[in-house]
Amino acid sequence: MADSLPPRLDPALIEGPLYREWMERKYFQVAPEAVTRDGLDPFVIVIPPPNVTAVLHMGHGLNNTIQDVLIRWRRMQGRASLWVPGTDHAGIATQNVVERLLAAEGTSRHDVGREAFVERVWEYVRETGGAILEQLKAIGSSCDWERTCFTLDSGPSTAVREVFVRLYEKDLIYRGEYIINWCPRCLTALSNEEAEGEEADGKLYHLHYPFQESAWDAARAASEGGAEAVGRLEDGRWFLTVSTTRPETMLGDTGVAVNPDDERYRGLVGADVDLPLAGRTIPVVADSFVDPEFGSGMVKVTPAHDPNDFEIAQRTGLEPIDVLNPDASMNENVPEAFRGMDRFDARTAVVEALKAQGLFGGSEAHAHSIPKCYRCHTVVEPRLSEQWFVRMGPLAEPALEASRNGTINFTPVHWKKVYERWMENIRDWCISRQLWWGHRIPVWYCGGCAETIVAREDPTECPSCGSQDLEQDPDVLDTWFSSWLWPFSTLGWPDETDDVDAFYPTNVLSTAPEILFFWVARMIMAGYEFLGEAPFTEVYLHGTVRDRRGRKMSKSLGNGIDPLEVVGLFGADALRFTLLSAAAVGTDIQLDHEDLEGAFSPGRNFANKVWNAGRFTLMSVGEGPVGSVAGAGAGLELADRWILSRLDRTVEKVTEDLERFRLHEVADELYHFVWGDFADWYLELVKPRLRDDAPAESREAARVTLVEVLGGICRLLHPLMPFVTSAIWDRLPTPNGADRPEALMVAPWPTPDAARRDEEAESAMTDLQELIVQVRSLRKEYNVPEGHRVPLVLASPPDIFARTVEAQRESVERLARVGEVRIETDESAGAGAHAVLKNGTEVFVPLKGVIDVVKERDRLQTEIDRLGDQVKGARSKLENENFVSRAPEAVVARERAKADTFAEQMDKLEAKLRGLAEV
RNA sequence: GGGCGCUUAGCUCAGUUGGUUUAGAGCGCCUGCCUUACAAGCAGGAGGUCACUGGUUCGAAUCCAGUAGCGCCCACCA
Numbered sequence: 001m002a003d004s005l006p007p008r009l010d011p012a013l014i015e016g017p018l019y020r021e022w023m024e025r026k027y028f029q030v031a032p033e034a035v036t037r038d039g040l041d042p043f044v045i046v047i048p049p050p051n052v053t054a055v056l057h058m059g060h061g062l063n064n065t066i067q068d069v070l071i072r073w074r075r076m077q078g079r080a081s082l083w084v085p086g087t088d089h090a091g092i093a094t095q096n097v098v099e100r101l102l103a104a105e106g107t108s109r110h111d112v113g114r115e116a117f118v119e120r121v122w123e124y125v126r127e128t129g130g131a132i133l134e135q136l137k138a139i140g141s142s143c144d145w146e147r148t149c150f151t152l153d154s155g156p157s158t159a160v161r162e163v164f165v166r167l168y169e170k171d172l173i174y175r176g177e178y179i180i181n182w183c184p185r186c187l188t189a190l191s192n193e194e195a196e197g198e199e200a201d202g203k204l205y206h207l208h209y210p211f212q213e214s215a216w217d218a219a220r221a222a223s224e225g226g227a228e229a230v231g232r233l234e235d236g237r238w239f240l241t242v243s244t245t246r247p248e249t250m251l252g253d254t255g256v257a258v259n260p261d262d263e264r265y266r267g268l269v270g271a272d273v274d275l276p277l278a279g280r281t282i283p284v285v286a287d288s289f290v291d292p293e294f295g296s297g298m299v300k301v302t303p304a305h306d307p308n309d310f311e312i313a314q315r316t317g318l319e320p321i322d323v324l325n326p327d328a329s330m331n332e333n334v335p336e337a338f339r340g341m342d343r344f345d346a347r348t349a350v351v352e353a354l355k356a357q358g359l360f361g362g363s364e365a366h367a368h369s370i371p372k373c374y375r376c377h378t379v380v381e382p383r384l385s386e387q388w389f390v391r392m393g394p395l396a397e398p399a400l401e402a403s404r405n406g407t408i409n410f411t412p413v414h415w416k417k418v419y420e421r422w423m424e425n426i427r428d429w430c431i432s433r434q435l436w437w438g439h440r441i442p443v444w445y446c447g448g449c450a451e452t453i454v455a456r457e458d459p460t461e462c463p464s465c466g467s468q469d470l471e472q473d474p475d476v477l478d479t480w481f482s483s484w485l486w487p488f489s490t491l492g493w494p495d496e497t498d499d500v501d502a503f504y505p506t507n508v509l510s511t512a513p514e515i516l517f518f519w520v521a522r523m524i525m526a527g528y529e530f531l532g533e534a535p536f537t538e539v540y541l542h543g544t545v546r547d548r549r550g551r552k553m554s555k556s557l558g559n560g561i562d563p564l565e566v567v568g569l570f571g572a573d574a575l576r577f578t579l580l581s582a583a584a585v586g587t588d589i590q591l592d593h594e595d596l597e598g599a600f601s602p603g604r605n606f607a608n609k610v611w612n613a614g615r616f617t618l619m620s621v622g623e624g625p626v627g628s629v630a631g632a633g634a635g636l637e638l639a640d641r642w643i644l645s646r647l648d649r650t651v652e653k654v655t656e657d658l659e660r661f662r663l664h665e666v667a668d669e670l671y672h673f674v675w676g677d678f679a680d681w682y683l684e685l686v687k688p689r690l691r692d693d694a695p696a697e698s699r700e701a702a703r704v705t706l707v708e709v710l711g712g713i714c715r716l717l718h719p720l721m722p723f724v725t726s727a728i729w730d731r732l733p734t735p736n737g738a739d740r741p742e743a744l745m746v747a748p749w750p751t752p753d754a755a756r757r758d759e760e761a762e763s764a765m766t767d768l769q770e771l772i773v774q775v776r777s778l779r780k781e782y783n784v785p786e787g788h789r790v791p792l793v794l795a796s797p798p799d800i801f802a803r804t805v806e807a808q809r810e811s812v813e814r815l816a817r818v819g820e821v822r823i824e825t826d827e828s829a830g831a832g833a834h835a836v837l838k839n840g841t842e843v844f845v846p847l848k849g850v851i852d853v854v855k856e857r858d859r860l861q862t863e864i865d866r867l868g869d870q871v872k873g874a875r876s877k878l879e880n881e882n883f884v885s886r887a888p889e890a891v892v893a894r895e896r897a898k899a900d901t902f903a904e905q906m907d908k909l910e911a912k913l914r915g916l917a918e919v
Numbered sequence: 920g921g922g923c924g925c926u927u928a929g930c931u932c933a934g935u936u937g938g939u940u941u942a943g944a945g946c947g948c949c950u951g952c953c954u955u956a957c958a959a960g961c962a963g964g965a966g967g968u969c970a971c972u973g974g975u976u977c978g979a980a981u982c983c984a985g986u987a988g989c990g991c992c993c994a995c996c997a
Contacts, residue, residue, distance in 0.1 A: 005956095007956070007957065008957075008959075009957095009959090197993090197994090204997085242997075243997060244997060245997075246997095257997095289995080289996090290996095290997085291996060291997085293996095294996055294997070295996090295997065296997095298997090299996090299997050300997070301997095302997095306995085306997080307995065308995045308996080308997080309995095309997085311995090368996090369994090412924095414923060414924070417922080417923070418922085418923075418992065418993080421922075421992090421993070422992095422993080425993085425994090513991090513992085516992095548930090548931085550990090570959095581933095581944090581945080582931080582932075582945095584932075584933060584934095585935095586924085587925095587932075587933090589931095589932095590930095590931055590932085591931095592931090597959095598946065598947090599946095601945080601946070601959070602944095602945055602946080604959065605945095605957095605959050605960090606959095607959090608957065608959050608960090609956095609957070609959085609960090611956090611957080612956045612957035612959095612960085613956070613957080614956090615956055615957080616956030616957080617956085618956095619956075620956090656935095657935085660935080662935075664932095664933075665933085665934095665935075668933075668944075671944085671945095672944085679956085679957085680961085683956080684961095773962095773963090776962060776963065777962095777963065777964090779962095779963085780950080780951075780962080780963045780964080781963085783951095785951095786951075786952065786954085814954085817954090817962090
């Protein structure tokens, strides 16, 4: 059987069939009864739903590999592990895509009409949507596909409706007129989170507004009092200067504000100025928002196009004047010359017009951040409009507390602060979008009596006046308004389902930090508000996948890597392992998109190594029945005991690191255990014992150990590399032909076994490895040709070491490439190896390190000195009364333990040193 | 402007509460090997003042302060 395995792993050959088998056997599925009836401990992850029409990218590859590792590991631990998959309708993104399709056809959504447009999007989603879920299967994701959910499905839609109504009834949803972020291209409102600031080199323009003649005296007085923003034109008029980065908005100014405590301008409050171009008169008002230190200390107030100005206007009684159309062209409230002009053209035009009137005060470079639409990157325009908002304050309270009291943990931990800061400064959430694709807002306006109806069921008549003249709010909800319910809407809420009972709350939420606020924070708020409990307790935020130059991978840069291409070239295991081994907690991942082979060689090479180590083991063990490790008992040799002990340590370490999301460490440990300990050392050491002419007992001990260790490797590695491990495990015999789980993915996760620990074997092996490495190094140093075998003379080695070498004599000879190992007690022979140089002369090579008594003495002495220092340090602390009385008990205890252990170790080493001295 | 993080081998990065790490890995590089599991391999090797300065300590890549460079997040500064 093993002979039939090809010497080079061909992932394509094994991955497809294995995944199909897992699906057929329904290993990914979990029924709620497993929890409610059978009492299994649930472990649940809900997938961050990718956009329904998205194509898999490396970020998905990384995130879903992480989730699959956790799910597979917990499943093997015997927990009812459920991974809920699904997709998001992605309001703006999807609508934009289809609008572009229509544009290419020479039409638009307005031409085809709302109903037909929405139908068209559905059509598009049905055609192209969900492909990403198939792609997740290719990387091995073990989601319960029967539960696949879409945010626009009836279940999640019901949840959205229920939540809207409940919040409205609690007065946590309101409609109001505020300055919102408006995308003039998407023609919709955006939330604060959706308007991303982008650093840009802008300009700060200075504009002059002339005072009305009645204020000239006050202006002169201010000017003489040192008000630098006040000046006089050539024609004698006095003016003030305001600064702005958006001069075109001056057409909508309704005032100029100064700080009430600003001495310079106190006398000007109440004065009127002429608003140039617009032909209006506006007042100077006082508001404490104005920072006297910034610029001239005078601010133009444009209430309809700036959130701060809007607030100033509310406080000072200024009326907003809207000057922009939805598409950001100038509207009818501006002078005819500017009407219909694009905002950026208007900017130039306004500046030119002011120049012509001598009212332009120049401009200067000004770096600042400009908000842009996160979907189309158009510069967002603050705009006054009527929108729906969620009052976030009350929702944030428990969500903030959950982080503070440790109910919810963040990995890496520094996100905790970021999260809390956002929660502390929470602002209301604008949830209405002027789109057609999404959840329609469940609000109707009565034409008969102006009643607003918010209902779970579509109303047919007004409950107040009975009128049937009802019109539904035209807007849809922010995409995230369905996403924030995901951990329970996917389980059937608001119905009281078994799934909610069994699987809520979920356990881990793994995602990219970019959507901490968009999604994670809001899910936590929704969890508390609607189910009274956090939706998960662990938040794992992974790094960003970047290219070799550190740039984020993106479609527009063309620097992305297609995970499916990687799977096709090197296999899913290679992809997964490479990502995991690069994904240290809190760090980004760099992959060279121009050298896929280089980028993914760690995973590919390791997968192949596992494959070959497995193949060799299977061939060596052969067809015959195999006993158990327990049965082998005293027959186990040093190398066997060593590798079993190492396996046990690895089990402990790997499990511990999985619990702490240290997946990079897990990958690293398994890599070194499998490649280093198992393949490089153990397999090489046991080769002589596997021959037909080897002593039967020794051969049997090797066989049972091989089966045991390879089985352990398969289990430990399975969450990371599910395919290659399964392929090997399926061919692995069981001890004494015992029954076993029908598949590796449902086999039990190993647990540490104290009886397997063997420090004697570990230290003896360390010495032996050191000897072999020394000899190899010497051979190289003295140019001993490959074909030459030289005797290795070990003079007067410590007893235990002599026995170790003796036990592994054959292996030592083979691995060190020496002809004969001689152990002598005659010190005069020295410790060394005879080597024959290229010219034929024979030299005696003294061996360094473990077998060189003198050097060993030095080494021990150094070690002892160092331990001595440590003991001294610990003891001096313990003698320090301040330390003992003030330090926490645990710390003192640790210090005491330290002193004891190191002293103990020191004694041991001193004994060893005395032993050497006697030789 | 506020907050946070990073700076370790040619490259990309690990290094878990300060002490068995005389600082590690992968890739790359040099030397020798097709040793019947694997050349996607085996063996040996070169390469680092752990950004800089000072401090705490018996002991610092690890803790503290400052300096320089880079990055991220948040923010209403016109």
